[in-house]
Amino acid sequence: RAQGAGSRAAAASSPAAGEPLQRERRAGAECGLARQVRAEVTKWIRVNRRPRKRKRREKEEVFEKLLPDQLVLLLEHLLEQKTLSPRTLQSLQRTYHLQDQDAEVRHRWCELIVKHKFTKAYKSVERFLQEDQAMGVYLYGELMVSEDARQQQLARRCFERTKEQMDRSSAQVVAEMLF
Numbered sequence: 001r002a003q004g005a006g007s008r009a010a011a012a013s014s015p016a017a018g019e020p021l022q023r024e025r026r027a028g029a030e031c032g033l034a035r036q037v038r039a040e041v042t043k044w045i046r047v048n049r050r051p052r053k054r055k056r057r058e059k060e061e062v063f064e065k066l067l068p069d070q071l072v073l074l075l076e077h078l079l080e081q082k083t084l085s086p087r088t089l090q091s092l093q094r095t096y097h098l099q100d101q102d103a104e105v106r107h108r109w110c111e112l113i114v115k116h117k118f119t120k121a122y123k124s125v126e127r128f129l130q131e132d133q134a135m136g137v138y139l140y141g142e143l144m145v146s147e148d149a150r151q152q153q154l155a156r157r158c159f160e161r162t163k164e165q166m167d168r169s170s171a172q173v174v175a176e177m178l179f
Contacts, residue, residue: 037070041077048081048088063095068102073110079115089118099124103132108141112143114151122154129158133166140174152178 043061066074078084078092089112092098098109099121112127113121125143129136136158143155156178163171 010016033067033070034073036064037066037073037077040064040066040070040074043118044074044078044088044092045081047091048084066096068105070098071098071101072108075105075112079108084112084116086116086118086120089113089116090120093121093124099127103128104136107132107135110139111142114129114139114146117146117148117151119150122150125154126158129155130162133162137170137173140177144177 022172027035040063043063047061084092092110092112098105101109106124106128106157109121110125112118113125125139129139143151146152159174159178163175166174
């Protein structure tokens with residue numbers, strides 16, 4: 001009995017005692033969360049491939065609620081897709097209320113908008129560039145690299161509105177990209 005108490009005290013004082021099990025549980029949970037995201041990615045790719053007019057009997061996809069980190073992962077996987085239709089992008093926005101998510105999620109959402117020239121959601125890009133200036137620097141680059149006149153105009157317009165509030169080094173980097 002005394003020996004058990006001593007080993008318990010040693011285990012409690014040893015920081016590594018419960019760590020492997022906790023790490024394993026976390027890894028298992030993360031694996032489960034990642035698996036759930038992969039299943040959602042598969043559904044979205046299937047939705048994107050569907051013809052515009054669907055037969056009535058075709059079942060509607062049911063999408064899971066995802067945590068912010070899972071949404072980031074989902075959007076990163078979808079960024080790897082060559083094309084996503086405006087219909088798919090609109091469904092994504094409606095399903096996950098992407099414009100109301102945290103900055104990391106909204107950043108990935110804006111990348112999708114820019115990549116696929118989803119003009120209906122350009123307001124989300126404008127809002128992001130105004131509200132999340134530190135994270136917006138990369139997005140300015142994406143807007144300019146696209147060589148799309150509307151996207152470049154959007155970048156210049158947002159920069160003109162926000163350059164006074166940006167920190168000097170970020171403003172300088174963006175100015176060099178834009179002009």
